[in-house]
Amino acid sequence: MKFEEKHVGNGNLVGKSQTSGGEKHQANGKTAASGKAQVCVKQEANGKHHTPRESLNTYTWQEIQRHNQESDQWLVIDRKVYNVTSWADRHPGGRWVLNHYAGEDATDVFRAMHLDIDIARRYLKPLLVGELAPGEPSQERNKNSQLVEDFQELRKTLEAMNMFDANLGFFFLHLTQILILEVLAWLILYHLGSGWLVTIFISFLLTVSQAQSSFLQHDMGHLSIFKKSKWNHLMQKFVMCHLKGLSANWWNYRHFQHHVKPNIYPKDPDVDMGPLFLLGDYQPVKYGKKKIKYINYEKQHLYFYIVGLPLLMPVYFNLQSMKIMYFHRYWEDIFWVSSFYIRYFITFGPFYGIFGTLLLMYFVKFLESPWIVYVTQMSHIPMKMSKEENRDWLSTQVLATCNIEQSFFNDWFTGHLNFQIEHHLFPTMPRHNYHKVAPLVKSLCAKHGLQYVNKPMLKAFGDIVRALKKSAALWMDAYYET
Known part of the structure; x- marks a missing residue:
C-alpha cells in the first residue's frame, strides 16, 4: 500500500463526525480540535509541531471507543489519537481498512501494512486530534501489554536484521x-x-x-x-x-481487509461466502437459527x-x-x-x-x-473464525492462520504462502525471508501460550473439507432445533 499512488474515491467525507470532547465542526464539514489542539493540528500539517505535549487534548479509551462508526472514525497510533473520517474515502488501501479499526489501537497494523512509515505519518499529521490521557495504557485494557511489547520488540529486531529488504x-x-x-x-x-x-x-x-x-x-x-x-x-x-x-x-x-482482520466476520470478505458456503462456528448457527436454507448446507x-x-x-x-x-x-x-x-x-x-x-x-x-x-x-478455513474480539495484532493473526511444512516443492507450489503466519504478521516482508524469521515467531508464540500450527500439506487440504463438514453440522443443529 503506497501513499504515492493515485488516491481512490472522490475525496468526499464519508459523513460528518460527531462532536465530542473539545471538538467543533468547520464550515466545510471537517472536524478540528478546539483551542490549543486546533493549533497543534495545523502545526502538524505544516511539519512544524513545537507545541508541548500537554497542549494536546487527552482522551480515555472509553471516549475513543465511541468513535467507531463509518461516519465517525478515530484511531490510536503510538498513543496519538487521529480522526480519520475525512481521510477514509481517499485512503489508498480502501476506506474499509480504516473503518475496521475505528475506535481501536491501530499501532501494529499501521506499521505492518505501510511500506514507508515516514510518508504515512505525513498524511496522519493533519488528522491529529489529541492523545491518550497519561493514566491510560497504550493499548485497550483487554489486551496483554507484555505480549504487545514483546511483538513490537521482535519487529524492531527483524528490521535491524534487514528482514524487510527485498532481493x-x-x-x-x-x-x-x-x-x-x-x-x-x-x-x-x-x-x-x-x-x-x-x-x-x-x-x-x-x-x-x-x-x-x-x-x-x-x-x-x-x-x-x-x-x-x-x-x-x-x-x-x-x-x-x-x-x-x-x-x-x-x-x-x-x-487488505483480509489482512487487517483475518477470519473476523463480517470484516474479512474471504470468510463471508454466504449464501453458497457457511464457514466457522458463528455464521452457520446464525443461518440455522433464522431458518435460512438457500442450499442444502448439510452437503457443503x-x-x-x-x-x-x-x-x-x-x-x-x-x-x-x-x-x-x-x-x-x-x-x-x-x-x-x-x-x-x-x-x-x-x-x-x-x-x-x-x-x-x-x-x-x-x-x-x-x-x-x-x-x-x-x-x-488451507491456512484459514480450518482456523478460528469469530466476530470482532479486538485482540492484539499477534493473537489476531496467529489464531486465524497456520503454516504448512517447508520443502522446496511446498515453497514453490504455494509461492511461500506455506509461511502464512509470518506473512500475516509481517505483510511487507519479502517471502524469501519467511523461513529465517519463523523460529523467532514460534518462540514468541510459545512464550505467550499461543499455538503455532504447522502441518503437512495433504493434511491441510483435508482440513478444509473437515472444517466445512463441521460448520454444516452446526447449521443442521441450529436449523432443526425446535
Whole structure:
C-alpha cells in the first residue's frame, strides 16, 4: 500500500463526525480540535509541531471507543489519537481498512501494512486530534501489554536484521519463469499445431504460469521491490492485470481487509461466502437459527469439490473483478485487463479462432482454480473464525492462520504462502525471508501460550473439507432445533 499512488474515491467525507470532547465542526464539514489542539493540528500539517505535549487534548479509551462508526472514525497510533473520517474515502488501501479499526489501537497494523512509515505519518499529521490521557495504557485494557511489547520488540529486531529488504534478483527469476512458460506455450503451438494433445500440454504450461503469476502479483501488492513506488505500481498492474486479466485495485482492497482482520466476520470478505458456503462456528448457527436454507448446507463439504474448487477463478473472481472495475471506473485497470485479452487473441487467435481462444482462456483458469483455492484456503478455513474480539495484532493473526511444512516443492507450489503466519504478521516482508524469521515467531508464540500450527500439506487440504463438514453440522443443529 503506497501513499504515492493515485488516491481512490472522490475525496468526499464519508459523513460528518460527531462532536465530542473539545471538538467543533468547520464550515466545510471537517472536524478540528478546539483551542490549543486546533493549533497543534495545523502545526502538524505544516511539519512544524513545537507545541508541548500537554497542549494536546487527552482522551480515555472509553471516549475513543465511541468513535467507531463509518461516519465517525478515530484511531490510536503510538498513543496519538487521529480522526480519520475525512481521510477514509481517499485512503489508498480502501476506506474499509480504516473503518475496521475505528475506535481501536491501530499501532501494529499501521506499521505492518505501510511500506514507508515516514510518508504515512505525513498524511496522519493533519488528522491529529489529541492523545491518550497519561493514566491510560497504550493499548485497550483487554489486551496483554507484555505480549504487545514483546511483538513490537521482535519487529524492531527483524528490521535491524534487514528482514524487510527485498532481493530484486529473487523476484526477477520468478517473473522470468512465468514469461518463459508463456513463450514456450506459444512456440509449441506454432510448431506443432493445435491438436488436442498439444492443447492439453500448453494448457498445463499456461496454468502453471497463471498460478505463479498469482503468487508474484501477491508479492507486488505488498512489497516495495523497487526503490521508486511507481515501478512497484506498474509491475503489479503488469502481473495482475496483463498476465492474469484481473483488476489490481479489486484485489488490493479485498485483500487488505483480509489482512487487517483475518477470519473476523463480517470484516474479512474471504470468510463471508454466504449464501453458497457457511464457514466457522458463528455464521452457520446464525443461518440455522433464522431458518435460512438457500442450499442444502448439510452437503457443503461435498459440493465444495463441484463448485468451490473449479469455479473460484473462472467465475467468481472474474465476475467480481469486472463488476468492481466497471462500477468504480478503474480506467487504468480496465486498460491493462483489456491488454490481457488482446494478447491472448493475437497469440492464440490464429490457431483457435475467437471462440476457441476464449475457451482456452477459461479452461486454463478452470485448471488453475483448484490450485489457488487449496493454497489460499488451507491456512484459514480450518482456523478460528469469530466476530470482532479486538485482540492484539499477534493473537489476531496467529489464531486465524497456520503454516504448512517447508520443502522446496511446498515453497514453490504455494509461492511461500506455506509461511502464512509470518506473512500475516509481517505483510511487507519479502517471502524469501519467511523461513529465517519463523523460529523467532514460534518462540514468541510459545512464550505467550499461543499455538503455532504447522502441518503437512495433504493434511491441510483435508482440513478444509473437515472444517466445512463441521460448520454444516452446526447449521443442521441450529436449523432443526425446535
